[in-house]
Structure formats: structure tokens, C-alpha cells
Amino acid sequence: MTQELKGSKPGPILERSQLTRVNTIPSVEFSIPPSDSPEHKVFAKCTSHQTQSEGVQEKPGANEVQNGQPADEESQSVVTYPDEVSYPEGGTQGWLVVLGSFFGTIVALGMMNTVGIFQSYIIEHQLKGYNESTIGWIFGVYIFLAFFCGIQIGPVFDSRGPKILILAGSILMCTSMFLLGICTQYWHFMLVFSIVGGLGTSLIFTPAISAIGHFFLVKRGNATGIAAAGGSLGGIIFPIMLQRLFPAVGFAWATRIIGFIFVFCCTVAVVLIRSRLPPKPGQSVMPDLRIFRDPSFALLTAGTYFMEWGLFVPITYLTSFAITSGAITPAFSYQLMAIFNAGSCLGRWAPGYVADKLGRFNSMIAALAFCTATSVTLWLPASILEPSTSAAATTIKSLTIIYSILFGFASGSNISLVPVCVGQLCDTNEYGRYYATCYTLVSFGTLTGIPIAGSLVQAAGGRFWGLVIWTGLCYIVSLGCLIWARACKVGWKLGMKF
Numbered sequence: 153m154t155q156e157l158k159g160s161k162p163g164p165i166l167e168r169s170q171l172t173r174v175n176t177i178p179s180v181e182f183s184i185p186p187s188d189s190p191e192h193k194v195f196a197k198c199t200s201h202q203t204q205s206e207g208v209q210e211k212p213g214a215n216e217v218q219n220g221q222p223a224d225e226e227s228q229s230v231v232t233y234p235d236e237v238s239y240p241e242g243g244t245q246g247w248l249v250v251l252g253s254f255f256g257t258i259v260a261l262g263m264m265n266t267v268g269i270f271q272s273y274i275i276e277h278q279l280k281g282y283n284e285s286t287i288g289w290i291f292g293v294y295i296f297l298a299f300f301c302g303i304q305i306g307p308v309f310d311s312r313g314p315k316i317l318i319l320a321g322s323i324l325m326c327t328s329m330f331l332l333g334i335c336t337q338y339w340h341f342m343l344v345f346s347i348v349g350g351l352g353t354s355l356i357f358t359p360a361i362s363a364i365g366h367f368f369l370v371k372r373g374n375a376t377g378i379a380a381a382g383g384s385l386g387g388i389i390f391p392i393m394l395q396r397l398f399p400a401v402g403f404a405w406a407t408r409i410i411g412f413i414f415v416f417c418c419t420v421a422v423v424l425i426r427s428r429l430p431p432k433p434g435q436s437v438m439p440d441l442r443i444f445r446d447p448s449f450a451l452l453t454a455g456t457y458f459m460e461w462g463l464f465v466p467i468t469y470l471t472s473f474a475i476t477s478g479a480i481t482p483a484f485s486y487q488l489m490a491i492f493n494a495g496s497c498l499g500r501w502a503p504g505y506v507a508d509k510l511g512r513f514n515s516m517i518a519a520l521a522f523c524t525a526t527s528v529t530l531w532l533p534a535s536i537l538e539p540s541t542s543a544a545a546t547t548i549k550s551l552t553i554i555y556s557i558l559f560g561f562a563s564g565s566n567i568s569l570v571p572v573c574v575g576q577l578c579d580t581n582e583y584g585r586y587y588a589t590c591y592t593l594v595s596f597g598t599l600t601g602i603p604i605a606g607s608l609v610q611a612a613g614g615r616f617w618g619l620v621i622w623t624g625l626c627y628i629v630s631l632g633c634l635i636w637a638r639a640c641k642v643g644w645k646l647g648m649k650f
Contacts, residue, residue: 245426246367246375252424253379255417256318256360259325260353261567262386264298265493267291267464268471269391269486270345273398275472278336284472285606290341291468292602297350299460299595302358306588310581313427314359321355322418324348329411333404358588360421361571365583366428373512373572377504380568384500384560387493389413395486443586448640449577453590455633456570459520461597462626463566465605465619466531466559467492473535473616474552479545491553492560499564507569511649512576513638516569520634522562524627527620530555535616576650601626 240246275287305317328349335341361376368375390410397406444450470492474485499519507515530551539545571587578586608618642648 240367240428241369241371242367242375245428248424249363249367249426250375250379252421253360253364254382256356256421256425257380257382258386258417259414259421260298260321260357260360261380261383262390263325263349263353264295264464265383265387265467265496266390266394266489267294268468268489269394271468272471272475272486273394273403274341277403279338279341282338283606284609285603286338288468288602288606290338290346291464292599293342293346294350294353295464295602296595296599297347298353298357299591299598301351301354301592302588302595303592304588305354305358306362306585309359309362309427309588310583310585314363314425315422317355317359318418318422318425321352321357322414322422324352325356326352326411326414326418328352329407329414333407356418356421358591360425362583362587363425363427365571365575371508372575373504373507373515373569374501375504376571377501377507377565377568380504380564381497381500383567384493384497384564387496388490391486391489391493395483441589443578443589446577448637449574449586449590451633451637451640452570452573452577453593455520455630455637456590457594457597458626458630458633459566460594461601462523462527462623462630463563464598464601465623465626466527466563468602469605469609469616469619470552470556473619476614476616477534477539477548477552479539479548480552488552488556492556495557495560496564499561500568501564502561503565504568504572507572512569512572513634513641513650516565516573517631517634517638519562519565519569520627520631523559523566524624524631526555526559526562527624527627530558532617532620532624535620 271287271291275282275284279287309317328344331344331348332341335344361379364375364379365372393410394406397409401409444453467489470488471485474480474488475482480488503515503519534548534551534555537544537548539548570590574587574590575583605619605622608622609616612618638650642650
């Protein structure tokens with residue numbers, strides 16, 4: 153067997169003049185006949201089954217032939233990873249990156265989770281004469297840019313690292329928040345909040361999440377969930393602060409105080425977040441849409457598109473729904489987003505931890521099913537009922553609070569599990585490109601989802617039941633896409649870990 157190439161890559165088996173014994177088991181013998189055209193035909197070595205560690209393979213263990221001699225029967229199999237020597241799976245540097253990403257997502261995702269507070273405030277004050285759909289474009293453009301710009305930011309991260317990206321994003325986010333207080337016109341909000349804030353969010357969000365994949369593989373779901381929980385923490389703190397600060401110091405100083413918090417969090421993120429793996433030689437910083445040739449990745453992207461189309465509807469309109477329902481006071485309506493994000497904080501970490509044990513796609517599918525169920529069984533009845541009696545008003549309030557907690561928990565994984573699902577379909581040194589390209593297409597859903605929801609409220613005469621049905625339908629389509637994407641890789645077996 154000295155002519156067979158050794159290693160993890162397939163190699164040719166040269167033509168033999170006689171049948172050659174290839175097994176090492178004394179009691180069983182079989183032979184491979186000589187090839188008719190050895191220069192055109194090769195026999196690939198069998199690869200080991202892909203484990204949850206995406207591409208982890210085992211080195212030849214006992215009973216395999218090495219350099220013409222049987223390996224030591226007592227030798228243990230050693231786990232290695234293709235293209236990289238190893239993953240630290242933690243360590244001081246790895247967990248410092250998670251901490252830096254946690255502070256980065258407090259700013260980026262925390263602001264995304266607070267858009268409902270700003271939407272409710274400016275529609276009653278600075279932009280009182282505008283309708284729901286028109287104001288929705290301010291926040292739709294913000295979320296669109298937060299995801300769309302990743303198509304270029306991801307490849308730059310893969311090629312250049314995260315430092316300059318996060319520094320630029322930090323400057324833009326802090327500038328946006330300090331200038332927001334002096335905005336009075338529609339175009340002011342579109343420029344300062346939507347464009348400047350959206351670009352800043354993307355420059356922080358994409359590298360902060362992508363950098364974790366350089367240090368974790370087996371524990372990537374858990375680490376990403378911890379980092380993404382920063383966004384939920386920001387979504388708890390900022391609404392409560394703004395509720396107290398708006399009447400106490402006014403809109404301008406309320407946003408400036410948030411801006412000072414941004415300065416601190418961004419400084420921590422810039423100092424701690426770093427990458428580990430070198431770029432591939434000759435790797436381009438340009439986007440590459442050929443990655444959608446993989447049907448699983450294309451379906452995952454489609455599922456994420458519909459998921460985000462539905463996700464930001466309750467994030468943006470839950471406070472407005474509570475205020476207009478007649479069953480919940482305005483003060484408590486603002487606190488609903490804090491309740492929502494309290495559930496989301498746990499929901500971003502716990503599903504990531506479970507995903508490392510039971511499978512990333514499996515956990516994502518379960519979370520989408522739960523989001524669908526809570527929207528249909530809790531928020532839809534609350535949006536249909538009229539608070540004509542005290543009992544009906546209590547029912548609406550109870551359903552809304554329970555929905556905020558449960559949907560917040562279930563939807564928390566919508567952000568934290570997508571990165572690890574994407575990472576399961578690509579090499580780590582191309583992770584930023586895949587993740588950013590996915591969310592670039594998803595951004596078009598976030599651009600239109602909020603204005604569409606506003607139009608549905610107008611079409612229903614100020615009622616929210618149409619908006620809730622829209623949310624549920626988006627999640628149903630997303631659930632179907634994720635199930636199909638999983639089936640493309642492991643089939644339709646329910647018990648398969650993937």
C-alpha cells in the first residue's frame with residue numbers, strides 16, 4: 153500500500169498488476185481489481201461522518217494502516233479541524249471577545265430593540281401630523297441599512313479584521329444619538345437616525361458577531377447567545393431610561409444621556425473585539441453571490457428574510473398597540489418593551505446553549521414554531537377584543553403581557569441562532585462573507601416590513617389585527633424554509649442532530 157497517498161485528502165490508487173489485499177482484519181479478506189483506466193479514474197477515500205462540529209474529522213485510529221504499517225491498536229482518535237490548527241473554545245482571549253461583543257450589541261441590537269419607544273414618542277410629538285406608514289419608513293430604513301451594508305462589511309472583516317470597522321461604527325452611532333435630540337423635521341430623523349445610525353449599527357453588529365466564530369466552534373451557539381444577550385439588555389435599560397427621562401429632562405437630553413452610555417460601551421467593544429484566523433491568500437473583499445448555489449444556504453436566507461419581516465413588527469408596534477388598545481396605560485405601555493426584552497435576554501442565551509447540544513437548525517425550527525404559536529394564540533385575540541368591559545380590558549392586558557414575555561423569549565433566538573446556523577454551512581474564514589451576504593438580502597424585508605405593517609393598521613381603521621396576522625404568516629413561511637433547509641442536509645429524520 154506504499155503507493156496510496158496518505159492524509160485527509162483523496163488520493164489516487166495506482167494500477168496494480170495483481171489483485172491487492174487491502175484489509176488488515178485477519179479473518180476477512182477482499183480485493184480491489186485493477187482499474188481499466190488508471191489515468192482517468194481514482195478511488196476517493198471515505199470521509200468520516202460530519203459531526204456537530206461542522207467538518208470535524210478524525211485522524212486514522214487503531215486498525216488503520218499508516219506508512220505501510222498497522223497503527224498502534226491502543227492509539228486514541230484525535231479530533232482536528234480542516235484548514236485551522238484548532239479552536240480555542242474559550243480561553244481568556246476568546247471570552248474577552250465575547251465580552252466586547254456583548255457591549256457592542258448593547259449599542260447595536262439594543263437600539264434595534266428600542267425603535268418602538270422612539271416610534272411611539274415622535275408620532276405623538278415631533279411628527280404628530282404624519283401617519284403610521286410614513287413614520288415607519290424612518291425605522292424601516294434604519295434596520296435596512298443595519299443589515300444591508302453587511303454585504304461589504306463582512307468580506308472586509310474576513311480580509312482586514314474588525315478593529316477599523318467597529319471604530320467607525322462607534323463614531324457614527326455616538327454621533328447619531330447626540331444629534332437625535334435636535335431633530336424636529338422628518339428629513340432630520342431620516343438622516344440622523346436612519347442613515348447615520350443604520351450605517352453605524354451595521355459596522356458594529358456584523359464584526360461583533362462574526363469575530364466569535366474565530367474562537368468557538370463546538371460552543372459557538374452558547375458564546376454567540378451570550379454576546380447577543382447584550383442587545384436584549386440594552387432593550388431593557390433604554391426603554392425604562394427613556395420613559396423616565398422624557399418627562400424629566402426632555403427628548404434632547406434623554407438622547408444625549410443614552411449617547412454617553414454608547415461612548416462607554418463602544419470603547420469596550422473597540423478594545424476587546426479582535427479576529428484570530430488569517431485571511432485566505434488572495435481573498436477578495438468583494439461580495440460573492442455564488443454562495444447561494446448551496447440550496448441549504450439559500451433556504452436559510454429565505455427563512456431568515458421572512459423571520460425578520462415578522463420580527464420587527466411587534467418590536468416596533470407593540471408599544472403603539474398597547475397605547476391605542478384602551479386597556480393599558482401609556483406609562484405601562486412603554487414598560488412593555490422592557491418586559492419583552494427581559495424575555496428576549498434569556499431567549500438569546502438559552503437556545504444557543506441548547507443548540508450546541510441538540511443541533512442549531514433543530515433549535516431554530518423549534519423557536520420559530522413557538523413564535524408562530526404565541527402570535528396566533530395570544531396577540532391575535534388581544535388585538536381583536538374590545539375593552540368594552542373591565543373584564544375584557546383585563547384580558548387584553550393579560551394577553552399582551554404574557555405575549556411580551558413568551559414571544560420575547562422565543563424571538564430572542566431569532567438573532568442569536570442565525571449566525572451559528574450560517575456558520576454550520578461554511579468555512580470559518582469565510583464566515584463574515586456568508587453571514588453578511590445572508591443579512592444583506594434579509595435587509596430588504598426589514599426595509600418594507602414596518603411600513604407594510606403601518607399600512608395594515610391604517611387599512612383596519614386603527615386596529616392591529618391585520619398586522620398580527622401578517623406577523624404570523626411571515627413566521628409560518630420562515631418555519632417552512634428552515635425545515636426544508638435542514639432536510640437538504642440531513643433529510644427528513646426528526647431525530648437527527650443538526
